[in-house]
Amino acid sequence: MPQLKYYYDFMSQPSRALYIFLKLTNIPFEVCPVALRKGIQHSDEFKEKLNRFQKVPFIHHGSFKLAESIAIVRYLSREYRDVVEDHWYPKNSQEQAKVDEYLEWQHTNTRLHCASYFVYKWLIPNMTQSPPDANEVSKHESNMLTCLDQIEDLWLGQGHKYIVGDKISVADIFAATELEQPKMAGFDVCKGRPKLKAWLDQVKQDCSPFYEEAHVITNKIASQAKRAKL
Amino acid sequence: MPQLKYYYDFMSQPSRALYIFLKLTNIPFEVCPVALRKGIQHSDEFKEKLNRFQKVPFIHHGSFKLAESIAIVRYLSREYRDVVEDHWYPKNSQEQAKVDEYLEWQHTNTRLHCASYFVYKWLIPNMTQSPPDANEVSKHESNMLTCLDQIEDLWLGQGHKYIVGDKISVADIFAATELEQPKMAGFDVCKGRPKLKAWLDQVKQDCSPFYEEAHVITNKIASQAKRAKL
Numbered sequence: 001m002p003q004l005k006y007y008y009d010f011m012s013q014p015s016r017a018l019y020i021f022l023k024l025t026n027i028p029f030e031v032c033p034v035a036l037r038k039g040i041q042h043s044d045e046f047k048e049k050l051n052r053f054q055k056v057p058f059i060h061h062g063s064f065k066l067a068e069s070i071a072i073v074r075y076l077s078r079e080y081r082d083v084v085e086d087h088w089y090p091k092n093s094q095e096q097a098k099v100d101e102y103l104e105w106q107h108t109n110t111r112l113h114c115a116s117y118f119v120y121k122w123l124i125p126n127m128t129q130s131p132p133d134a135n136e137v138s139k140h141e142s143n144m145l146t147c148l149d150q151i152e153d154l155w156l157g158q159g160h161k162y163i164v165g166d167k168i169s170v171a172d173i174f175a176a177t178e179l180e181q182p183k184m185a186g187f188d189v190c191k192g193r194p195k196l197k198a199w200l201d202q203v204k205q206d207c208s209p210f211y212e213e214a215h216v217i218t219n220k221i222a223s224q225a226k227r228a229k230l
Numbered sequence: 231m232p233q234l235k236y237y238y239d240f241m242s243q244p245s246r247a248l249y250i251f252l253k254l255t256n257i258p259f260e261v262c263p264v265a266l267r268k269g270i271q272h273s274d275e276f277k278e279k280l281n282r283f284q285k286v287p288f289i290h291h292g293s294f295k296l297a298e299s300i301a302i303v304r305y306l307s308r309e310y311r312d313v314v315e316d317h318w319y320p321k322n323s324q325e326q327a328k329v330d331e332y333l334e335w336q337h338t339n340t341r342l343h344c345a346s347y348f349v350y351k352w353l354i355p356n357m358t359q360s361p362p363d364a365n366e367v368s369k370h371e372s373n374m375l376t377c378l379d380q381i382e383d384l385w386l387g388q389g390h391k392y393i394v395g396d397k398i399s400v401a402d403i404f405a406a407t408e409l410e411q412p413k414m415a416g417f418d419v420c421k422g423r424p425k426l427k428a429w430l431d432q433v434k435q436d437c438s439p440f441y442e443e444a445h446v447i448t449n450k451i452a453s454q455a456k457r458a459k460l
Binding site: 053069075098 | 298299326328342
């Protein structure tokens with residue numbers, strides 16, 4: 001098996017998800033942190049040699065380069081099928097399709113809306129040292145609330161312990177890491193959503209200690225946001 | 231093999247993509263058109279019995295229900311592997327990963343930006359009989375232009391005939407159907423992008439006559455938009 005190099009930044013939600021997956025499954029990999037805040041991803045050298053999309057996460061598996069976290073998790077589940085336990089990404093066609101259903105749904109739902117809220121409420125104001133644009137925050141908060149209610153009702157409301165069925169899968173890891181993002185902007189995604197809270201606590205427990213490890217920085221920022229609100 | 235029922239509306243880009251895929255691969259299916267403009271997807275009965283996400287496309291395969299077009303195309307490629315030619319969704323792990331890379335990338339790029347432009351430039355003004363919101367149109371046009379340039383450079387600029395490699399795959403069908411959406415709002419995605427134009431002409435030819443069949447309505451609207459500009 002060729003060497004696996006994993007490029008990531010813990011401020012990126014899918015970077016955290018893939019890191020947790022790699023650690024939980026014991027896939028051997030070399031850690032290659034990329035400090036997005038320093039902007040090195042914008043260089044021509046980065047684009048040419050590392051990742052033409054100039055984002056994280058991505059992998060180099062020998063000479064094979066791959067971006068897009070969901071494509072990566074599927075690829076790794078195939079390549080390392082002897083070590084990745086089946087529940088993470090089931091081989092059974094219908095069970096796999098149900099995990100895929102969430103992984104495809106989340107792009108323009110959990111991912112888009114939680115990230116947009118965080119960007120307008122926290123990231124842009126912090127980068128520009130200006131107050132948040134109230135209209136943008138309100139629009140993205142509204143989209144995020146609809147999405148959170150759909151997670152509570154359409155996903156967790158199906159009577160299963162996890163997003164898809166009664167066993168933890170990669171869908172749960174990807175969902176949970178996205179929901180950590182609005183916390184940094186002081187927003188409690190669990191409030192008024194008992195199923196979401198119970199599920200998130202369970203996922204954190206199942207993914208310990210790697211979940212905490214991947215969220216050291218985001219938890220620090222979330223604590224500051226919480227203190228600022230008191 | 232259980233009966234496959236395909237629910238779709240030709241105004242929906244992924245609906246057209248899956249229809250073209252189903253016809254080209256000769257997968258036997260029952261056509262179940264859903265007229266989104268009539269709003270039947272909003273009923274409780276639709277949510278309960280047909281698709282809890284209240285959108286199209288989706289399938290019922292016997293008693294198995296599945297939404298999300300990308301999850302569906304992957305499921306069908308597995309279930310009907312004896313009739314689906316390998317180039318559409320390769321079994322080779324790295325080739326499949328490269329098709330997945332585009333399919334995952336497109337959600338918040340081709341799909342999001344071309345659809346948003348169409349919605350603000352054409353759909354909302356037509357539904358509300360009011361002029362388009364110039365700020366929103368400008369913002370979404372700018373995002374779409376960046377995305378189109380990335381298709382020209384980062385995907386088609388890799389020296390291959392198609393989005394991923396030298397054989398047509400589902401990535402090409404999904405990309406092409408998204409690019410038809412801004413045409414309805416009078417926007418020519420090919421202008422100034424020679425690689426994109428050559429590729430799109432090729433995909434249309436390869437997918438004939440089903441490409442035209444799925445685009446009868448959108449082509450009619452695009453012709454009206456073109457005439458209105460003259």
